[in-house]
Amino acid sequence: MNVTRVTPGEIAAIEFDAATIALAVGRLAAAVVEDLRGEPVTLVGVLKGALFLTADLARALPPETNVALDFIAVSSYGGAERSSGEVRLLKDTSERLEGKNVVIVEDIVDNGLTLRYLQGLIAGRSPASLRSCVLLDKPYRRSVPVAIDYIGLTAPDTFIVGYGLDYQEKYRNLPYLASLHNWVFETPQSRPSKGIG
Ligand code: PRP
Numbered sequence: 001m002n003v004t005r006v007t008p009g010e011i012a013a014i015e016f017d018a019a020t021i022a023l024a025v026g027r028l029a030a031a032v033v034e035d036l037r038g039e040p041v042t043l044v045g046v047l048k049g050a051l052f053l054t055a056d057l058a059r060a061l062p063p064e065t066n067v068a069l070d071f072i073a074v075s076s077y078g079g080a081e082r083s084s085g086e087v088r089l090l091k092d093t094s095e096r097l098e099g100k101n102v103v104i105v106e107d108i109v110d111n112g113l114t115l116r117y118l119q120g121l122i123a124g125r126s127p128a129s130l131r132s133c134v135l136l137d138k139p140y141r142r143s144v145p146v147a148i149d150y151i152g153l154t155a156p157d158t159f160i161v162g163y164g165l166d167y168q169e170k171y172r173n174l175p176y177l178a179s180l181h182n183w184v185f186e187t188p189q190s191r192p193s194k195g196i197g
Contacts, residue, residue, distance in 0.1 A: 010167075010184050016153055016177040021135070021163055024152035025053065028133055029060035031150050032103060035131065040066035042100045042127075044093055046118065047073040048172065049107035049164040049197070053135050057105060070095050076113050087117035102127040107164045108136040108155065110196045112146040119146070136160065136177070141195065153177075157195065159185070165197030 016024075032041065041061075045054030058067050073091035102122055109115050115132060123130055131149040138155050155177075161167050162174030167184070 010180050011161075011171075012158075012179045012181040014176045014178045015156055015158070015160060018175045020153075021175075021177065022056070024135065025056045025060050028135070028150045028152050029057055032057070032131075032133060033061060033065065035149075036065070036101060039101050039128075040068070042068040042070055042095070042097065042102050043105050044097070044102055044118075044122065045069070045071045045105045046107070046114070047071050047091065049166070050105045050135075051172075052164045053107055054105045057133065068095065068100070070097075072118065074114055074117065076117075085113065087114055089121070097122055097125045097127045100127050101129045102131070103150075104130070104132045106132065106134045108138065108160070108196050109134050109146065109148060110138050110141045111143040113144055115148070116144050116146045135163075136165075138196070159195055159197060161197040167197055171197065 043054055043058055045051060054069065058069060061067055070093040071091070072093050074087050075090050076087040104115065104118050104122065106115055119130065119132060132147070133150040134148050135152040136155040137148065137151045138157065140157065156179065158179035159167065160177055161171035161180060162177045164172050165177070166172045167180060
């Protein structure tokens with residue numbers, strides 16, 4: 001891929017191109033299927049970042065898999081500069097999860113607060129099983145321990161955008177995962193409160 005020709009100016013480097021992402025999603029789907037042993041599954045995508053991952057993961061599952069799709073949205077940062085440490089539910093799932101084999105689908109895990117909150121919330125609804133699937137992990141950034149069943153890729157310690165991840169709502173549409181230049185964050189007003197997109 002020609003970085004200088006196809007990327008916007010704030011993009012420093014493509015960390016994972018579309019083919020690498022597709023391979024990772026394929027590996028995640030294979031691992032999910034193996035654990036399901038033919039049972040139905042409900043994928044719960046975490047908006048907005050996991051929008052594309054959820055769609056691609058669902059389509060990477062074998063066609064005979066009984067797949068339901070649902071979405072949930074949370075916020076731990078709101079408009080604040082730093083995390084309050086509290087995760088707020090913005091949009092709940094539309095279906096009941098009791099008795100279902102649920103897989104939480106997250107784009108990235110950074111400090112771990114969001115996924116830990118979601119696991120607690122959904123576990124309280126008595127699913128038949130509950131697993132977590134994450135495309136990008138930053139294990140060195142945890143402030144709380146969190147168990148992840150399926151991990152696609154380990155992310156570098158840079159601000160990552162693309163494939164659902166944003167910077168100030170930009171770049172979600174990029175088909176690859178990329179790092180932004182440091183100069184993007186040089187003014188205090190634009191500095192992100194966490195190192196993820
Ligand atoms: C991001 C990401 C995860 C969460 C991970 O969402 O999509 O949901 O943060 O962060 P944590 O491990 O530090 O808790 P964000 O709040 O940026 O919302 P978005 O998905 O709508 O972009």
